[in-house]
Amino acid sequence: xxxxxxxxxxxxxxxxxxxxxxxxxxxxxxxxxxxxxxxxxxxxxxxxxxxxxxxxxxxxxxxxxxxxxxxxxxxxxxxxxxxxxxxxxxxxxxxxxxxxxxxxxxxxxxxxxxxxxxxxxxxxxxxx
Amino acid sequence: xxxxxxxxxxxxxxxxxxxxxxxxxxxxxxxxxxxxxxxxxxxxxxxxxxxxxxxxxxxxxxxxxxxxxxxxxxxxxxxxxxxxxxxxxxxxxxxxxxxxxxxxxxxxxxxxxxxxxxxxxxxxxxxxxxxxxxxxxxxxxxxxxxxxxxxxxxxxxxxxxxxxxxxxxxxxxxxxxxxxxxxxxxxxxxxxxxxxxxxxxxxxxxxxxxxxxxxxxxxxxxxxxxxxxxxxxxxxxxxxxxxxxxxxxxxxxxxxxxxxxxxxxxxxxxxxxxxxxxxxxxxxxxxxxxxxxxxxxxxxxxxxxxxxxxxxxxxxxxxxxxxxxxxxxxxxxxxxxxxxxxxxxxxxxxxxxxxxxxxxxxxxxxxxxxxxxxxxxxxxxxxxxxxxxxxxxxxxxxxxxxxxxxxxxxxxxxxxxxxxxxxx
Numbered sequence: 001x002x003x004x005x006x007x008x009x010x011x012x013x014x015x016x017x018x019x020x021x022x023x024x025x026x027x028x029x030x031x032x033x034x035x036x037x038x039x040x041x042x043x044x045x046x047x048x049x050x051x052x053x054x055x056x057x058x059x060x061x062x063x064x065x066x067x068x069x070x071x072x073x074x075x076x077x078x079x080x081x082x083x084x085x086x087x088x089x090x091x092x093x094x095x096x097x098x099x100x101x102x103x104x105x106x107x108x109x110x111x112x113x114x115x116x117x118x119x120x121x122x123x124x125x126x127x128x
Numbered sequence: 129x130x131x132x133x134x135x136x137x138x139x140x141x142x143x144x145x146x147x148x149x150x151x152x153x154x155x156x157x158x159x160x161x162x163x164x165x166x167x168x169x170x171x172x173x174x175x176x177x178x179x180x181x182x183x184x185x186x187x188x189x190x191x192x193x194x195x196x197x198x199x200x201x202x203x204x205x206x207x208x209x210x211x212x213x214x215x216x217x218x219x220x221x222x223x224x225x226x227x228x229x230x231x232x233x234x235x236x237x238x239x240x241x242x243x244x245x246x247x248x249x250x251x252x253x254x255x256x257x258x259x260x261x262x263x264x265x266x267x268x269x270x271x272x273x274x275x276x277x278x279x280x281x282x283x284x285x286x287x288x289x290x291x292x293x294x295x296x297x298x299x300x301x302x303x304x305x306x307x308x309x310x311x312x313x314x315x316x317x318x319x320x321x322x323x324x325x326x327x328x329x330x331x332x333x334x335x336x337x338x339x340x341x342x343x344x345x346x347x348x349x350x351x352x353x354x355x356x357x358x359x360x361x362x363x364x365x366x367x368x369x370x371x372x373x374x375x376x377x378x379x380x381x382x383x384x385x386x387x388x389x390x391x392x393x394x395x396x397x398x399x400x401x402x403x404x405x406x407x408x409x410x411x412x413x414x415x416x417x418x419x420x421x422x423x424x425x426x427x428x429x430x431x432x433x434x435x436x437x438x439x440x441x442x443x444x445x446x447x448x449x450x451x452x453x454x455x456x457x458x459x460x461x462x463x464x465x466x467x468x469x470x471x472x473x474x475x476x477x478x479x480x481x482x483x484x485x486x487x488x489x490x491x492x493x494x495x496x497x498x499x500x501x502x503x504x505x506x507x508x509x510x511x512x513x514x515x516x517x518x519x520x521x522x523x524x525x526x527x528x529x530x531x532x533x534x535x536x537x538x539x540x541x542x543x544x545x546x547x548x549x550x551x552x
Contacts, residue, residue, distance in 0.1 A: 040469075048490060051160045097457050101472035106505075109476055109485050113504040116489050121496040 005057055012060035016042065019067035027071075027078045034074035037104050038067055045112075054119045062115045073107045131459055134452050141449035142467040145474050148442060148482050151435060155328035156487045162331050163494055176289050179209045180281055181264030181347070185254035187217040187247070189272035190226060192389065196272055197230040197237060205281035212237045213261050217254040218247025223272075251340070252356035252363035259347070259355055268344035273389040275303065276342070283384035284344055294349045294376025295367065297326065298342035298384030305500075307392050313510050314390040314397070316492065316503055320483030322382065323491035330380035334432035338371070338378055340364030342386040349376060360414075362407025369415040372433065375424035398517060405440045405521035412437040413525075439482050443515045444522055446474045476507045478514075 020038055027034040045063055052059075077096070084092035182200065186193050193214070200212045214231070216224040216239055224241055231237045240261055247254065255269065266285055270276060277283075280298060287296040299322045302315035329336045338345070340363060350356070353370050360366040371378055391397045419425065419433040449471050457468070476485040483491075485504045492501050 044486065048156060048160065048486060051157075051164065052493060094458055098454055101469050102475075105472060105476060109505045109507075110502075112486060112489055113501040116493045117498040117501045119493065121498075 008057045009060050012057075012064040015064040016067045019064075019071040023071050023074060027074050033100060034071070034078070037074070038070050041066060041070060041108060045115075049115065052116075052119055053121075058118075062118065066111050066115070069107055069111060070104070074104070077103055131456070134456055138449060138452040138456055139467060141445050141452070142471055145442070145446060145449060146467075146470045148435065149470050149473060149484060152325070152477075152482065152484050152487045155332075156324055156490050158328045158331055159324045159494070160490060162327070176286060177206050177209055178265040178285060178288065179263065180205060180211075180266045180268060180285060180344075181262035182210070182212045182268045182270060182281075183215060183255055183258040183262065184212065184270050184272055185215045185217055185251050185258065186219065186223050186227070186272040187254070188219045188221045188223060190219070190221040190223045192273045193223050193226050194230070196270065196274060196276075197227065199275050199278075200237065201230075201234055202278045203276070203281055204278045205285075207236060209264075210236055210281065211262070211264060213258050214239045215254045215258045216241045216247075217257075218242050218244045220244075250358065250361075250363075252358045252360060255363070256355040256358065259350060262347060265347060266344055267347045267350065269341055270386070271341040271388070274300070274341055275387040277385060280342075280384050280386055284342075284381055287379040287381055288346065290377075290379075292375075292377050293379050294371040294374070295338045295345035295378045296343055296384075297336055297338050297378060297380050298386055299323075299326075299380075299382050300339070300342050300388040301385050302390040303387035304389050304392060309503075309506075310394060310397055311390045311392050312500065312503055313506065316488055316500055316507075317478045317481075317483070317510075318390075319491040319495055319497065319500070320478055320488035321481040322380075323494055324487050325481045325483055326380040327382050329432065330382075333426075333428065335368065335372060335429055335436055336378050336380035337436065338364050338368045340367075341388075342384065345371070349374065360407060360410060361403050362411055365408055365411045366414065369411060369419065369433065369437070372425055372429060373415070373418055373422055394513070397513075401514060401517045402521055405518045406524055408437075408440040409521060409525050412441070440518050440521065442474070442482055443511065443518045446471060447515050447519075450475075475511050476504070477511060478507065 020035060023034040023038055024032065042063065045066065049063070050059055077100075081092065081096040084096070184193075184196060184200075197212075197214070203210065214227040214237065216227055224239065227237070227239045231239045238261070240258060242248075242254065242257055246257075259267065266288055268281065268284060284296050284298050287293050300318060302311060302318055304311050305315040306312075326336050328334075345367070349371070350367070353367075353374065356363040357366050368378060391400050416434060416437050419430055419437065422430065425433065453468050453471055473484060474482075477483060478488065485507055488507070489501055489504055492498075
């Protein structure tokens, strides 16, 4: 069972690493911000989510899913910005820079909420 | 030159915003750690049973007053050491009659009627009138729409074993949460504010805020302080800082839970938050320099105090920072990029305590709440609404409305809509 867990965790780590590398390699508008966003997301998620009540496999699975969603989301908007740049030139690049944190929080906040709701309840939850 | 000014403003404001975000991130981590390590519930030494007076100010509360008085009769605290004073504050409805009816049945329930000449001037004035009648060593306050648990007095009073503790604050839980989106968002805000924020401040020895209800204080201290300041719209925040400036501490008792009826329309939400924002800004002007110069407060209390006092200015600062950052990005400044992120994260914060989405999420998780988590993305709309509220409050402030001492008390109407959620 332990070996299976290790294999699962290793797989999820690989997914996360691939997402980071791919975001660095393929998404360049704005420069490297997609990778930075994913790194911040991972630090933020690991520091809080990993302290909660659940198995490491589930937490790693959710984290890797988050990285995958984040990568695809950023890739999609990268192509949107490339297309927009073709039509509207520099003004669209400015718009992208302004909107970029909003666009990323649009997946991070719901993903954070949904992830927390997948976890089993805490034993010491004292809400009436 | 304009760009340089904008740049300086943006850098400064986003750094302040970052300080708040880091503070709340740290609060969240502290509460997570605290919850993991806390396995044994607190026990109460039976020997500590000081005399307690409970004040319930009520102005036209006929729809809710009966329920809270019924709950008062169910309190498990030693009856011989308990008195409940209902302050019928110039009510024009049946509040006084309902209270009198209960008072006839239970000797420990006392009613104080205030005429239209002396009453209706706000909560602080009503509480001061009640304080004159109170005889208990400890005075607890409950709003008329609150429904406390039978053991709440014991849970609150136990914190006063420490002689340095001047006041204690319990935890309000929204009763009418399922009613609509407004009540659900208020519930989420309460979770972030109390389950994480207040708890962390208590654990870290910072400044847990006295909320004016579900809490209490030593009568001797409030008398020494001259009672509640009737010019203050948020007499609770004022008392919080008066306590610390006098060298006392406030403790948070998260296990002392009490149901409340949250505002259930956006209009009522505006009126309540506008009063809170104005009152908080008023208290900020009154106390901020005293806090900085205080010799009785520790450095960490001073820092937390200044951050707490300025919290209702933050939505405006964030908005101005957003506009400054936008202009800088449009003008091609590369400096704005990295500092842009904390400004946007702040858009997913609640205004009352500046709790960001991650803090609220952890609070809801610790409470064992699952579905309410899904509302976190809506925080941005609540935030934008609060920007308008704080903007209006700030305008009131700078136009001198507050400084002239005129108080337009905007009472929150309690319709008793939460009563249907009580198990009979």
